[in-house]
Amino acid sequence: MSANIKSIVEDFALTWLTEHGFELVDVEYVKEGSNWFLRIYVDKDGGIDIDDCGRISEFVSAKLDELDPISDAYFLEVSSPGAERPLKKPQDFVKAEGKTVFITTYEPIQKLKEFEGLLTKVTDEHLTVRVGKKEYEIPRDKVAGARLAIVF
Incomplete structure (x- = not known):
């Protein structure tokens, strides 16, 4: 059910937001x-700022x-993804090239399942991350999760 609601919201929101x-x-959800x-x-x-969130929330x-796809009571929250925004879509990874990322994998790659470092190369098949002085080529289909990382 939650996947269906997510899909419904993505379908109607994407065009309006892009416009x-x-x-x-x-x-x-x-x-x-x-x-x-x-x-x-x-x-x-x-x-984005608070006014943007308000306009989007109203829409x-x-x-x-109008559509009434949710039968439960719920809270609607509209916000920025934050500094450690998730990387999900192919274009998210392209935009993140040259930035510090944190990537987890479904299975070990060179004995590691977590990689925090500079995203140096993005292709359709692989992500290349430099951790210290070593580079790791991570197959896209092995990525469990990815986000930008803040360096202190």
Whole structure:
């Protein structure tokens, strides 16, 4: 059910967001404790502000009222993906090239399942990450999760 709601929201939100200069980063519909949350993560060049979140929330709320795909009570949250934004779509990885990333894999690659380092190369098949002085070529189909990483 949650995958269906995610898909419905992505379908109607993507066009509107793109037309208004926003990027749909992710949609989550999750239960935490006894509460359901519909979270929409959005970004744009220069970042989003509270007014942007308000406009997007109003649009999404009105569209959800019209379509009525959710039978449970839920909280709608619209926000930026933050500094450690997830990398999911192919273009996310291309934009992250040259930045520090944190990648986890489904199975070990050269005995490691976690890689934090500079994303030096992105192809359709592999991601190359430099950790210290060593480079790792990670097959895309082995990536369990990826996000930008903050370096302190």
